[in-house]
Amino acid sequence: MALWGMVIDLDRCTGCQACVMACKAENNIPAVGEKEAKRERIISWMQVLTETDEEHHGEKMRFIPRPCLQCDDPPCTKVCPVYATYRNPEGIVAQIYARCIGCRFCMAACPYNAKYFNWHTYQKEGPGQNPDVSVRPKGVVEKCTFCHHRLQKARARALAEKRDFDPREYVPACAEACLAQAIVFGDLSDPVSEVAKLARSPRAFKLQEELGTKPKVIYLTEGEGGG
Amino acid sequence: MADTADGPDQTLLRPIAETGRGFYWAVALLSIPILWGALAYSVQFYEGLGVTGLHQPVSWGFYVTNFVFFIGISHAGTLISAILRLSKAEWRRPITRMAEVITCMVLFIGASQILVDLGRPDRLLNVILHGRYQSPLLWDATSISAYMMASLTYLYLPMIPDIAILRDRLGKRKLFYSVLALGWTGTERQQRILNRAIAIMAVLVIPIAVSVHSVVSFVFSMTLQPMWHSTIFGPYFVVGAIFSGIAALIVAMIIFRKAYGLQHYLKPIHFRYLGQLLLVMALLWFYFTFAEYLTGYYGAEPEELKVFWAKFTGPFWPFFWGMVLCNFVVPLACLVSLKHHTVGKVLTASLFVIVGMWLERFIIVVPTLSFPRLPFPEGIYWPTWVEWGETAGSFGLFALFYLLFTKFFPIISIWEIREGREGLKEVEERLITYLPDEAEERT
Amino acid sequence: MRFTRRKFLQLASGTAAATALLRDRLSGFGQASGELERWATPEEISVPSICQQCPGGCGLLVRTLDGEVAGISGNPLHPVNGGALCPKAFAGLQLLYDSNRVKGPMARAGERGKFRPIGWDEALSMVTARLSDLRGKGLAHTVVILGGQYRGYRDALWKRFAEAYGTPNYIRARCFSPEKPALAHRLMQGVTSPLSHDLAQARFILSFGAGLLESWTGPVHTSRAFARLRRSGDRPRGLLVQVDPRRSATAIKADRWISLAPGTDGVLALGIANAMIREGLYDQEFVAEHTFGFEDWVDSAGRQHQGFKNLVLQDYGLFTVSAATGVPVKNILEIARNLATLKPAVVVGERGPAFGPDDLHTRMAIHSLNALVGNIGVTGGVQIQGELPLAPLPAVDQDAAAKRGLAQPRIDGAGEKQYLLASDAPQLLPERIMSGIPYPVNALFLYATNPLANQPGKEALAGAMKKIPFILSFSPFLDESSAMADLILPDHTYLERWQDDQITHLAGFTCFSVARPASKPLHQTRNTADAVLQIGQALGGGVAQNFPWKNFAELLHEGARGLYEAHRGYVVSIHAEEALRKVLEREGFWVPEFKDFDAFWKGLVERGAWWDPTGLPVSRKALLRTASGKFEFYSTALKDLVDKAAKQEDKAASLVAALGGGKIEDQLFLPAVAVPRPAQTESFPLRLITYRLMSRPMGGGKNQPWLMEQPAVHVRASWDGWIEVNPKTADALGIKEKDWVWVESAKGSIKLQAKLYSGTRADVVQMPLFGNGPNPNDLIANEIDISRGFGLLNTTQVKIRRA
Numbered sequence A: 001m002a003l004w005g006m007v008i009d010l011d012r013c014t015g016c017q018a019c020v021m022a023c024k025a026e027n028n029i030p031a032v033g034e035k036e037a038k039r040e041r042i043i044s045w046m047q048v049l050t051e052t053d054e055e056h057h058g059e060k061m062r063f064i065p066r067p068c069l070q071c072d073d074p075p076c077t078k079v080c081p082v083y084a085t086y087r088n089p090e091g092i093v094a095q096i097y098a099r100c101i102g103c104r105f106c107m108a109a110c111p112y113n114a115k116y117f118n119w120h121t122y123q124k125e126g127p128g129q130n131p132d133v134s135v136r137p138k139g140v141v142e143k144c145t146f147c148h149h150r151l152q153k154a155r156a157r158a159l160a161e162k163r164d165f166d167p168r169e170y171v172p173a174c175a176e177a178c179l180a181q182a183i184v185f186g187d188l189s190d191p192v193s194e195v196a197k198l199a200r201s202p203r204a205f206k207l208q209e210e211l212g213t214k215p216k217v218i219y220l221t222e223g224e225g226g227g
Numbered sequence B: 001m002a003d004t005a006d007g008p009d010q011t012l013l014r015p016i017a018e019t020g021r022g023f024y025w026a027v028a029l030l031s032i033p034i035l036w037g038a039l040a041y042s043v044q045f046y047e048g049l050g051v052t053g054l055h056q057p058v059s060w061g062f063y064v065t066n067f068v069f070f071i072g073i074s075h076a077g078t079l080i081s082a083i084l085r086l087s088k089a090e091w092r093r094p095i096t097r098m099a100e101v102i103t104c105m106v107l108f109i110g111a112s113q114i115l116v117d118l119g120r121p122d123r124l125l126n127v128i129l130h131g132r133y134q135s136p137l138l139w140d141a142t143s144i145s146a147y148m149m150a151s152l153t154y155l156y157l158p159m160i161p162d163i164a165i166l167r168d169r170l171g172k173r174k175l176f177y178s179v180l181a182l183g184w185t186g187t188e189r190q191q192r193i194l195n196r197a198i199a200i201m202a203v204l205v206i207p208i209a210v211s212v213h214s215v216v217s218f219v220f221s222m223t224l225q226p227m228w229h230s231t232i233f234g235p236y237f238v239v240g241a242i243f244s245g246i247a248a249l250i251v252a253m254i255i256f257r258k259a260y261g262l263q264h265y266l267k268p269i270h271f272r273y274l275g276q277l278l279l280v281m282a283l284l285w286f287y288f289t290f291a292e293y294l295t296g297y298y299g300a301e302p303e304e305l306k307v308f309w310a311k312f313t314g315p316f317w318p319f320f321w322g323m324v325l326c327n328f329v330v331p332l333a334c335l336v337s338l339k340h341h342t343v344g345k346v347l348t349a350s351l352f353v354i355v356g357m358w359l360e361r362f363i364i365v366v367p368t369l370s371f372p373r374l375p376f377p378e379g380i381y382w383p384t385w386v387e388w389g390e391t392a393g394s395f396g397l398f399a400l401f402y403l404l405f406t407k408f409f410p411i412i413s414i415w416e417i418r419e420g421r422e423g424l425k426e427v428e429e430r431l432i433t434y435l436p437d438e439a440e441e442r443t
Numbered sequence C: 001m002r003f004t005r006r007k008f009l010q011l012a013s014g015t016a017a018a019t020a021l022l023r024d025r026l027s028g029f030g031q032a033s034g035e036l037e038r039w040a041t042p043e044e045i046s047v048p049s050i051c052q053q054c055p056g057g058c059g060l061l062v063r064t065l066d067g068e069v070a071g072i073s074g075n076p077l078h079p080v081n082g083g084a085l086c087p088k089a090f091a092g093l094q095l096l097y098d099s100n101r102v103k104g105p106m107a108r109a110g111e112r113g114k115f116r117p118i119g120w121d122e123a124l125s126m127v128t129a130r131l132s133d134l135r136g137k138g139l140a141h142t143v144v145i146l147g148g149q150y151r152g153y154r155d156a157l158w159k160r161f162a163e164a165y166g167t168p169n170y171i172r173a174r175c176f177s178p179e180k181p182a183l184a185h186r187l188m189q190g191v192t193s194p195l196s197h198d199l200a201q202a203r204f205i206l207s208f209g210a211g212l213l214e215s216w217t218g219p220v221h222t223s224r225a226f227a228r229l230r231r232s233g234d235r236p237r238g239l240l241v242q243v244d245p246r247r248s249a250t251a252i253k254a255d256r257w258i259s260l261a262p263g264t265d266g267v268l269a270l271g272i273a274n275a276m277i278r279e280g281l282y283d284q285e286f287v288a289e290h291t292f293g294f295e296d297w298v299d300s301a302g303r304q305h306q307g308f309k310n311l312v313l314q315d316y317g318l319f320t321v322s323a324a325t326g327v328p329v330k331n332i333l334e335i336a337r338n339l340a341t342l343k344p345a346v347v348v349g350e351r352g353p354a355f356g357p358d359d360l361h362t363r364m365a366i367h368s369l370n371a372l373v374g375n376i377g378v379t380g381g382v383q384i385q386g387e388l389p390l391a392p393l394p395a396v397d398q399d400a401a402a403k404r405g406l407a408q409p410r411i412d413g414a415g416e417k418q419y420l421l422a423s424d425a426p427q428l429l430p431e432r433i434m435s436g437i438p439y440p441v442n443a444l445f446l447y448a449t450n451p452l453a454n455q456p457g458k459e460a461l462a463g464a465m466k467k468i469p470f471i472l473s474f475s476p477f478l479d480e481s482s483a484m485a486d487l488i489l490p491d492h493t494y495l496e497r498w499q500d501d502q503i504t505h506l507a508g509f510t511c512f513s514v515a516r517p518a519s520k521p522l523h524q525t526r527n528t529a530d531a532v533l534q535i536g537q538a539l540g541g542g543v544a545q546n547f548p549w550k551n552f553a554e555l556l557h558e559g560a561r562g563l564y565e566a567h568r569g570y571v572v573s574i575h576a577e578e579a580l581r582k583v584l585e586r587e588g589f590w591v592p593e594f595k596d597f598d599a600f601w602k603g604l605v606e607r608g609a610w611w612d613p614t615g616l617p618v619s620r621k622a623l624l625r626t627a628s629g630k631f632e633f634y635s636t637a638l639k640d641l642v643d644k645a646a647k648q649e650d651k652a653a654s655l656v657a658a659l660g661g662g663k664i665e666d667q668l669f670l671p672a673v674a675v676p677r678p679a680q681t682e683s684f685p686l687r688l689i690t691y692r693l694m695s696r697p698m699g700g701g702k703n704q705p706w707l708m709e710q711p712a713v714h715v716r717a718s719w720d721g722w723i724e725v726n727p728k729t730a731d732a733l734g735i736k737e738k739d740w741v742w743v744e745s746a747k748g749s750i751k752l753q754a755k756l757y758s759g760t761r762a763d764v765v766q767m768p769l770f771g772n773g774p775n776p777n778d779l780i781a782n783e784i785d786i787s788r789g790f791g792l793l794n795t796t797q798v799k800i801r802r803a
C-alpha cells in the first residue's frame, strides 16, 4: 500500500502561486468575489504563506506553500461527528461533501488552517470546470485532496492498458504546474522514490512537527546545505 | 389533605389563577428580540452562514460562545437544588423549583445553539446515521440529552403534589392537571415513594451535570490549539457553569419576587446565603482562571503566548479585562459584606457575573482561532446583526419560556413549603442529633 | 537509414510509464492515439495551444470535452516551459468564459461610448468602404495602426497590411520588444537579432531590475533556470543578485538584494566595472582580443580618444558610486568578485521600462559588464538566436497608392530628430494628432493594446482621439480604449483561434509554436488575423494581390513549410525520443520523423511546437558584427548615426541633447552615465515606482477573478490596487497599515490603500499595475524615453498624505 507524500523545496519556491491557481482550476475552486474576499473568505486549498523573520526586522521573507499536509495522525478527522473527513488507507485525508454537516469542528482542530468553508453558494455547475471533481454546495468544508481523482484516473488507465500502475503517473496539479520544480510528489513508502529520498535530506523539516500530527508534506529549508 | 390548601400560600396560586396586564406587556416586550432572532435565523438558513461575521480562520463565534454559556447556566438549577436537597438545607425550600426550571428551559436554548451553528442543519440526522463516537461533539450530544431527561424528571417529580393542588383548587385546565397529577392524593405511601424518587434523582443528577460541562470543555481541550489544549478545562468549565448558574438563579428569584410579591417566601436571608455561595464560586473561578493563564504564560510556548498577549494587551483586552472586572472585582466588592441592602448588592453582583461569564466563554472561543500557528493573516471577528439577533432571541425565548411556566405551575413548591412548616418539629430533632449527646457530656 | 516511430517506441519502452503519462495528455498522435482510444473517454481531447497572458510563449495543453474547454495544463513537450505554467495561465479559463466579452461586432450608436450590435458583413464593409475611400483620396498614410505585445505572423501580417495598403504608421506601443535586439546590444555588438541570456547554464546571475521571476520575458522559462541555479544534480548551488530599489519577489529569492537609488543602475554598473578593472578581475584575454575602446586610442585622423578603462577609473570611483547609488562599497566589491570567480556569470540589464532619461547609456554600462566578464558567446553567458527557417512571405508588391502613402513621414516621428533611435514613438501621438502636423489622422486601429489605461499620456490621447473620425478596436473585451471606438470587431481569445508564436530570447535553442483553436468560438467573434486578410482582400486590386491566403491557418501552414524543408530541428516529442535523436545526430545523421510535409504539419499541430535543440554553434563572430568585428565599448555605430544625423539636421542638437550630451564628444559613444545630483524634491519628496506582479496578465486581468483575489504574497491585498510605503516613512507621516492615502504628483492625485512594506526604500513608494480603482498612469508625468518613444514609467515624484 503506497503512502502518498509531497516534498516542497523552499529554496526553489518563488512564491509565484502557480500551484495555487493550478489547484483552483483542477479542483473547481470558486473565486468567492470581491465582497467575500474582503471578508477573508477566499478558498485556497493551496495557499502561499509569507513568513517575515523578525531578527532581520522584516528584511528576510520566506514563502511557504501550504496544501493540506495530509497528516498521518490527523487531528481534524478525529473530531468529525459524522465521518465526513477521514484518513484513507493510502494516507490521504478525504472529505465527504455530501455528508458534512458544516459544524466546522475540523477547521477549529486543524493546526495548519488547511480547511475552508463554503460560507455561501459560491458557484453552480458551469463551463470550464473539471468534471472529475464535484462542485461543493454551501455549508460544507473542503480542502486539498492530493488530487485524489488523479490517482483514480491513473489506476483506471493502467488497468485499461493491462499494465501495472506506475506511481509516477500520479502527479497532483500543483506539482505538475510548479515552475520552479519545487514540488515533488510520490510514494513515501518506496525508499527509492525521489520524494522519499528528498524526505531524508538534511534540509528536510515538517511544520509544527512537535504536535505529532506526522504531516506527509515535508519541506526543505532555504539556503546552502546538502541535499 | 390536598383539599386544605388555603391560608398564606394563596399568593403562590394567584399568578396561575388570574392574569394581569403586566403579563401581556412582558410577552409583548419579549417577542421583540424573539422575532428579531427568528428573522435572523431564517435569513441565515437561506443565505448560508455567510451572513454572519465568521470567516477564515475564525470559524466559530457567537453561536458556540452562546452554546457554552447557556449550557453553563443550566447548572444553576438542578445541581444546586440537588446539593441543597441532599444536604437537607432547610432554606432551600422556596428556591429549588425556580432553579430546576431554569435548567430545563436553558438546556433547550443551549442545545439549539449548535443547530443554529451548523452549515447544513438539514443534515443533522447524519449525526445519528454516521455518528463517530471519537468526536467530542457526540459526547456533548449524549450527556446533554441525558441531562435533559434527568432534569425534566427531577423538575417534574416534586411538582406532582402541587399539580394535584391545582387540579383540585383551580377552576380551569382540569384535564391537563389531572393527567399530570398522576392521581396524586397525598397518601403516606405516595409521599414515601415520591420522596424516595426525588432523593434518587438528586443523587443521579449531580454526576450527569458535572459530566455535561466537562465534555463541553473537551470540545476545545481535545484539540491541539493554543490555550485550548488544557487539562483543567473540565473542572474550570464546571466551576464557571455553577458560578453563572447561581447568578442566573438569583436574578430570576429577584424578578419573580417583585413581580409576584413573594417577599414573604424569598427573604433577605435566602439572598445572603446564595450571595455567599456566589462569592465562594467567584473565588474558585478566579483560582482556576489564574492557574490556567499562569501555566500558559509560564510555559511561554510561542503560539500560546501569541494568544495570551492577544487577550491581555492585544485586540481582545477589553473583553478579557471586562471579564475579570465582572467575574471577580465587582462580585468581591458587592458580596464581602451582606449586612445591608443584601438584595440590591446580590442582584448587582449576579448581573455582572452573567455578563462576565458570557465574556469568558467568548474570550476562550475566539482569540485562539484568531491567532493561528502558521503565519496567516490574523482574522479579527466582528458579529453581524444576524448573530446579535440570534443571541437576543435566545435570551428572549428563555425568558418567555420561564414566564409561561409560571403561568401554569407555582414557581415555589407549595407542598415543600408546607412540609417545611409542618416539619419544624422533626427538623428540631434532627438539629439535636447534630449536637454532642448531653448524657456523654456528663460522664 | 529509416527510423520509424514504431521502432522507436519499442526502443523507448523502458520509459513506458513516463511516455504513457504524456500520451494520455497529448491528443493521440501516431502510434499513441491507438492506445489512447481504449481508455480515454472518447470525447476527451487535449489540444496544444500557446499561452498569451504574457510574452513568455509557454506551451499549453487545453483539455476539451466535446470541444468544450475544461482545463489548462502545461505542454510537457514544449521546450519553453516543459509542462510547467505560471498562475496567469490557469486564469485563461476565466478569460475565455468571461461573461463581459464583446460577443460580436459593435458599432457606435450616437455619441462615443454607446454601441449597437451589427453583423460581420456589414461591419467589414464599413471598414473597407472607409479604407478604400481614404486610399482613393491619397490619404492612406493617415490610417494609424497601434499594436500591443504580440509577435510572429500576427506582427508580420499587420506589417504587410500597412505596407500593401500604404501607411507608414504601424506603431507598436510597448517598451519591450522581445523579437528585436536591444538598442545597447545593437550598438555595442552590431547584432541584428536579439541576444539571449543563458540563465539556465549560468552559475552567477546579476540582474539589474529584470523581473526574472515575475515578469520580464516570461517567468516560467526563467524560473526553471532559477530552479537549476539553486540545485540540480551535483552542480554547486549558484548565486542570484538582484539590483532593484524595490524588494520584488525576485529580490526576495535572490541571494542578495541590492537596493539602489532608482535610475542609478548605470552608475552602479560602472562602479562594478571600476572594481573589476582596479582589482584585475576582468577577462583580460577577451578584452584584449575581442573588444574595442577599452584602452585609450588614436583614430585614423590621429585624434586622441578616451578609453572605457580610464573613463571608469577617473569618473566612477567606488565612493562616488556608492554615494550616488546608496550601495555600500563592500557590496560593489562583492559583486565584482563574484562576477570574476563564479563562472559562467551573466549580467541582465534589458528590463522593459526605461531606467530613466539616460536609458541608453545605462544599458550600455550594464552590458559592458558582460564584456568584462568575457561571457559573450559562452555557455552560461550572452548568446544569440538562430533565425527560424520559416518560409518567407512573398515580398509585398506596392501599387502606386501604397508607394505614395509609404513615402510620407511617420506620424509619431519615430526615427527622426531626438527619436532617431526609436522604432516607435506612441507617446508622441497625442500632440501630433492634436496639432495635425505633419498631417491629420483619419483612422486609428487598436490591436491588442489599451492606451487609454496603460499610457502615461492617456489623458492627452483621450483628447486627441476625439479628433479622429474613425476608431476601430479589435479587442475581445470592452477595455477603456475600445469603449471610445466607433467600431469593435472582437477578436477570438487565444484559446479559440489559430495562432503562432516565435520566441526569440531563448538560449541554446530556437522554437516555433503553432496552435489550432482549442475551443470553438463561444461568441460571434473572429480571429483578427483572418479579419485583416478579409479586409485586405476586400480592398481589391493592388492591395488584395498581397493576400493570397484563404485564412490565417493557411498562411501559417505555408510558413511552416520552411521548417520542414530546412532539414534540421524537430517537431517536439516525448523526451526519451528526443534524447535518442540527439544521440543519433551527434553520430552525424539527422533523422526525418515525417515522410512528407503534410505529416509534418499534422505532427506540428498535434504537438504544438517545433524546435532546434542543437541551436547554432555560437561563434563569437556571430555575436560581434560591429564595424571593428569586436565588442565596442566605444560604439562606432552610434557615432555614425549621430554623424549622419548631423549632416541632415542642424547639428543633430536635439538627438545629442536627448542622449544627455551638450556637444558631440567621446562620452556620447561610451557607456558614460551622468552621476545624478539629488533632485529638488521638497514639494514631491517620494519617487513613484510601478511594477508588474507575477499575477498580472497582459490586459490587466480584471476579468480573471482568481488572479484579482490573490494577486500577491509579499503584501496582503485583494481586488483593489495599493501603494507600498516604507514603514518608517509611513510612521513619519502618521500612516498606518491599510490607511487610505492620497498620492499626489504634479499631474494628478489618486486615493488608495497604503501597505507598509519593509521592502520599500524610504524615499520611494511602489504601486503595482493592478486592480480596480486608480491607475498609476493617473500620476505618471509625460516624460519620454527617447529610445522607445514611450513614457518614462519610474521617474515621477509624488507625495502622500492620509485621506
Ligand SMILES: Nc1nc2c(c(=O)[nH]1)N[C@H]1C(S)=C(S)[C@@H](COP(=O)(O)OP(=O)(O)OC[C@H]3O[C@@H](n4cnc5c(=O)[nH]c(N)nc54)[C@H](O)[C@@H]3O)O[C@H]1N2
Residues within 6 Å of the ligand: C054, C055, C149, C174, C175, C176, C208, C209, C210, C211, C212, C214, C215, C216, C217, C218, C243, C244, C245, C246, C248, C261, C262, C263, C264, C265, C350, C351, C352, C353, C355, C689, C690, C691, C692, C693, C694, C695, C696, C697, C698, C699, C794
Ligand atoms: N506577469 C507579467 N509579466 C509580463 C508582463 C505583464 O504584464 N505581466 N508584461 C510584459 C511586458 S510588456 C514587459 S515590457 C515586461 C517588463 O518586465 P520587467 O522588465 O521585469 O519590468 P517590470 O516588471 O515592470 O519592472 C521590473 C522591476 O524594475 C524595478 N525598477 C523600477 N525602477 C528601477 C530602477 O531604476 N532600477 C532598477 N534596477 N529597477 C527598477 C521595479 O521595482 C520592478 O521590480 O514584462 C513582460 N512580462
Ligand SMILES: Nc1nc2c(c(=O)[nH]1)N[C@H]1C(S)=C(S)[C@@H](COP(=O)(O)OP(=O)(O)OC[C@H]3O[C@@H](n4cnc5c(=O)[nH]c(N)nc54)[C@H](O)[C@@H]3O)O[C@H]1N2
Residues within 6 Å of the ligand: C147, C148, C149, C173, C174, C175, C176, C352, C353, C447, C448, C449, C450, C451, C454, C455, C456, C474, C475, C476, C477, C478, C479, C491, C492, C493, C494, C528, C690, C691, C692, C697, C698, C699, C700, C769, C776, C777, C780, C793
Ligand atoms: N505605469 C505603468 N504603465 C505602463 C507600464 C508600467 O510598467 N507602468 N508598462 C508599459 C508597457 S511595458 C507596456 S508593453 C504597456 C502595455 O499596455 P498595453 O499595450 O495596453 O497592453 P495590455 O495592458 O496587455 O492590454 C492589452 C489589451 O489588448 C486587449 N486584448 C487582450 N487579449 C486580446 C486578444 O487576444 N486580441 C486582441 N485584439 N486584443 C486583446 C485587451 O483589451 C487589453 O486591454 O503598458 C505600459 N504602461
Ligand code: SF4
Residues within 6 Å of the ligand: A008, A012, A013, A014, A015, A016, A017, A018, A019, A020, A048, A065, A177, A178, A179, A180, A181, A182, A183
Ligand atoms: S508553484 Fe512552485 S514556486 Fe510557485 S509558489 Fe507554488 S511551490 Fe512555489
Ligand code: SF4
Residues within 6 Å of the ligand: A067, A068, A069, A070, A071, A074, A075, A076, A077, A093, A109, A110, A111, A112, A113, A114, A115, A143, A213
Ligand atoms: S493539515 Fe489539517 S486538514 Fe490536513 S490533515 Fe492535517 S489536520 Fe487535517
Ligand code: SF4
Residues within 6 Å of the ligand: A079, A080, A081, A082, A083, A084, A085, A099, A100, A101, A102, A103, A104, A105, A106, A107, A140, A141
Ligand atoms: S465540518 Fe464537516 S467535515 Fe468538518 S467536522 Fe464538521 S462535519 Fe466533519
Ligand code: SF4
Residues within 6 Å of the ligand: A022, A023, A024, A026, A027, A045, A046, A067, A068, A143, A144, A145, A146, A147, A172, A173, A174, A175
Ligand atoms: S495536491 Fe491537488 S488538491 Fe492539493 S493542493 Fe495540490 S493541486 Fe490542490
Ligand code: SF4
Residues within 6 Å of the ligand: C051, C052, C053, C054, C055, C056, C057, C058, C081, C085, C086, C087, C088, C089, C218, C219, C220, C221
Ligand atoms: S509565463 Fe507568460 S506565457 Fe508562460 S504561462 Fe505564464 S503567462 Fe503564460
Ligand SMILES: [Mo]
Residues within 6 Å of the ligand: C149, C174, C175, C176, C352
Ligand atoms: Mo512592455
